[in-house]
Amino acid sequence: MPLSSSSKPAGLPVLIAGGGPVGLTLAALLAEHGVASLVIEADDGYCSGSRAICISRRSQEILGLIGADRQLVEKGLSWAGGRSYFRHDEVLHFRMPSEHTERFAPMVNIQQYYIEQYAHEAMQRRAGLCDVRWSTRVVEVRQGSDGVEAEVEAADGTRETLRAAWLVACDGGRSTVRDKLGLQLRGMQYEGRYVIVDIEQDTKREVERLAWFDPPSNPGSTILMHRQPDNVWRIDYQIRDDEDPAEAVKPENVLPRVQSHLDMIGETAPWKPLWISIYNAKCLTLDSYRHGRVLFAGDAAHLVPIFGVRGLNSGLDDAANLAWKLALVSQGHADDALLDSYSAERVHATRENLAYGAKSTEFMAxxxxxxxxxxxxxxxxxxxxxxxxxxxNPRQSTPIRYVASPLNVAAQDDAFNGGACAGAGPGDIAPEAAVQTVDGAGYLTERFGRGFVALYFSDQRELPPLAQMATSVDIIRILRSGNADEQTLIDYLGQAWDRYDAQEGTLYLIRPDGYVLGRWRSPDWAEVAAALAPYQLQRALAATL
Structure with a gap:
């Protein structure tokens, strides 16, 4: 059923081509930063079929930035491990790092259309700043030094030219924007093909990743299974190289294979097919995700193998990385060169994901x-x-460290120890920690996402000189005991002080996307001001030095 549609006047700050989970999440994130956008989507509503289903802890944090995490957790099926079998025998039982105090599970299984729904609803809560125009596709793109023109066509054939300061292409692996700019993804494509099937069947099995290599039910094949909400099984199975893909997805060829496997594993409840598709792994990327005033994200920028669940998860990371930078540039707080760091960081992340994905693909197919x-x-x-x-081990998706980011500030980084704190340096995702807030038990990452955050570790109640910038930077004092207030969190389990390798007076600057910008044992406030200078947030602080 088509969703409601509305129009938006020309002269937008940001136009987003593609209303999948990445485009909708990006629009909601931009709205969090006060930047208006319009999403153009060729389909008339959310996608069909499960498509991307495994949502990582990092992606759950990103969806939390737009207030979509509660729905996701309540509807989705959380899991922390899986099993692999060779023929009849179990050969691997893996567990991902997880503990009961964490905000999110390592993974949540949920169909992609729910992610799109929750991101869209987050947009609707920000009415006036973002909207979607469904059943409309981009047909032409022209850009100049100060903006972009996109010719769009509605379902009835009506055409219109939209103007925007920036265009973000989130329009998938067959990106029209990429094509119109004459750009090509580079890399390799694997020949092995997998049929993807959603079936509805009641089951009592534990939620975990299941894989069979050369199972008696389908000799020579590899089969993956994941439980999803609504009593849905997602089943992926490899077909022979000599099989015709068009024949392979016909129900008369799919259903007997599914039945054979269900019989083998003892799933005897009645079932019915919901969706059938086919897939082959690709390791492809653009060399740059910025081309003038056009930026690329998600599958429009890169195609990553499904094994290790790095596709949608990396696309959501693109959105989180880009949103705050595009907001600062759009609002005149930063030079547009900041957007080059988006490309540098996310191309690096893609190449890391492709390397892991290639290894997994060569094992799975x-x-x-x-x-x-x-x-x-x-x-x-x-x-x-x-x-x-x-x-x-399938090597599931984990956050990528921006080891050589031009934004990293390493002024006092060598003053920190190794070990547990090694993952809290510049370019790393900021570690999670359970904390006591003024409203009760909470999590450190709940304070990230709306701007720069300064974490000041001290057992003293005084705020650092950085507090003079409270309107631009969220100053959070982290105490080991005492009472919380609006600017004070209590590290009652000691997780924050440990994971950030903190001592009295330690300071961390956290970017709006939750990555560490820099850290200081004994802050030199001139250095701190210099670290914030590119974002024009240091003015109040500089006046106090």
Whole structure:
């Protein structure tokens, strides 16, 4: 059923091509920063079929920035591990790091259309700043030095030219914007194909990632299964290289294979098919995600193999990285060179994801006979040797460190120790910690996302000189005991002080996307001001030095 549609006047700050989960989340994030946008989507509503289903802890944090996390957690199925089988035998049972005090589970299974719905509803809560025009597609793109023109066409054939200061292409793997700019994704495509099937069936199985290699139910194939909300199983199975893809997705060929596997694993409840599609792995990316006043995000920028669930998760990370930078530039608080750091950081992240994804793909869908032999040897040994078992580990998506980001401030980074704090340096995602807030138990990451945050670790109640900038930077004092207030959090479990390797007077600057900008053992306030200078947030502080 088509969703409601509305129009938006020309002269937008940001036009977003593509109303999938990345485009809708980006619009909601921009609205959080006070920047208006319009999303153009060719379809008349949310996607059909499960599509991307595994939402990482990092993506849950990003959706939390727009207030979509509660719906996600309540509807989704959380999980923290999985099992792999070689024929009949279990050869791997893996667990991802997880503890009961964490805000989010390592993964949540939920159909992509729910993510789109929750992001769209987050947009609707910001009426006047963002909107979607459904059943409308971009047909032409022209850009100049001060803006972009996009010709769009509605379902009835009516055309209109929209003008915007910036255009963000989130229009998927077959991006029209990318095509109109004459850009091509580079990399490699694998031949192995997987049929993807959603079925509805009641089950009592634990929620975990399940994989079978060469199962008796489908000899020679690889099968993946995930539980989803609404009693839906997502089943992915590999087809033979000589099978015709068009024939492979016909119900008369799909249903017997599904039934054979359900019989093998003892799932005997009645079932029915909901959606069938086909997929082959691609490791492709643009070399740059900024081309003048056009920026690329999600599948329009890169195509990552599904194995390890890095596709949608990396797209949501694109949105979180881009939103605050585009907001600062749009509002005149930063030079547009800041957007080059979006491309540098996210291209680096994509190349890391592609490297991991390629390894997983070569194991899940061996590209030649040699890889097949090595995989079988690893699977045979994995049941007996713990060291070999790690070769079977699917290496699920984790946040990428921006090791060489031009934004990183390393002024006093060498003053910090290794060990647990090694993941809290410039360019790392800021660690989570359970804290006591003025409203009760909470989490440190709940304070991230709306601007720059300064974490000041001290057992003293006095705020640092940075407090003079309270209107521009959220100053958070972290005490180990005492009472919380609006600017004070209590680290009652000691997690924050430990994970940030804090001592008395330690200061961290956290970017709006939750990444560490810089850290100081004994802050030099001139250095802190210099770190904030590119974002024009340092003026009040500089006046106090």
């Amino acid at each position: 061996p590209p030649n006979f040699g890889f097949t032999l090595m995989r079988e040897a690893a699977l045979r040994l994995a049941g007996e040797d713990e060291r070999v078992r790690q070769l079977v």
